[in-house]
Amino acid sequence: MASVIPCGPCLYDETHQNARKWCTSCEEGLIEDCEKTHKKTKTSRDHKLISIDDYRKIKDVSITFICSDHDKKLDWFCKSYDKALSVVCLPTVHRSCSDVIPIDVAASNARQSTAISDLQEAIEVTLCNITHCINNRNTTKKDIEKQEKDIRRIIRDTRTKINSHLNELEEKLMQTLVSATKTCKSKCNNCLQQFNIQEKNLIKLKDQVLQMKKFASDKLVMSEIESMKTATDSTNDYKFNLVLNSDIQKILNGVVKEFRRNSSH
Structure with missing residues (x-):
């Protein structure tokens, strides 16, 4: 309204x-x-x-038609200074100016003057520049938004590739682990079989020693001790450890190094 x-x-x-x-x-x-x-x-x-x-x-x-210096109405115009004046301005700053005229005279035909035409032209040029700047900034804004979308897509694609690479690495490590575990378990089972056989033989040997102490001659005991000692000395314990393959260790070290390098940026 x-x-x-x-x-x-x-x-x-x-x-x-x-x-x-x-x-x-x-x-x-x-x-x-x-x-x-x-x-x-x-x-x-x-x-x-x-x-x-x-x-x-x-x-x-x-x-405004009021003088900013003296708070009086602007009734005069100085051509030399190209400035509107109040009655108080005349005897002070402009008392020696010979081309002071009434403001009504100075303003006559102002709408048809070249000054207003120049002003209109300047406004049109400035408006054209402003329009160009607005269009340019709007285009820049759209470019920024597009770049953001592209970067987001690159980040997602990179993560997908990293996840895929890690999945492949995990699968490779798991396969190697399963193979190494299977080999170690097989060796352990073989040793257990040997130990079980040796355990039975030693139990049997133990009974033979007891019987020998009771009934065999000293010469026979001495001979049997040497052979039995050889049998007991052949029993050794073995330990099996799962160790990472050197190639797998290199892959892991490379992944860790790449992760640390990216984290530092």
Whole structure:
């Protein structure tokens, strides 16, 4: 909803009326009656009046007719400084300037001047540059989003390859482990069979020794002791350990080294 523009003179009389025209010189709204009075008054009959709708189009433009140095209305214009002046500015900074003219004279035909044409052209060029920058940044934004998707895909693919490689390595290690375990178990079983046979023979030998002590001659005992000693000395214990194949150890070391290198980045 458009904002309401009050009539300036009516507000002065503490009456609130919605203006239908706007005086660009007095910078206030006017109702129809006040507009007629405004045109009849000598000091304001030449003021430029515009519709409230047209005023709304320019009311947000940051323009002031008040001197920022002296807080007075800007009624004069210095051609040398190309600057609007207040009545207080004249006897101070601009008292020696010979080309000071009323601001109404300086502003006459301003809308048809080359200055406003140059301003419009500069605005168009700037707008074109801004549009180009916006389009460029939007394209860059899309490129960044595409790059992010590509990098995410690369990360996922890399992880898949690493997992696949680790699965293959695990399978290879497991096969080697199964083979080594099978070999060691086979050797252990062979030894157990030999030990069981030797155990039976030794038990038998033990009984023979007892019988020999009771009934054999000393000469026979001496001879049998030497042969029995040879049989007992041949019994040895063996230990079997599972060890990693050197090739497997190299693979493991390579994986660990690669993992540490990637983790340090």
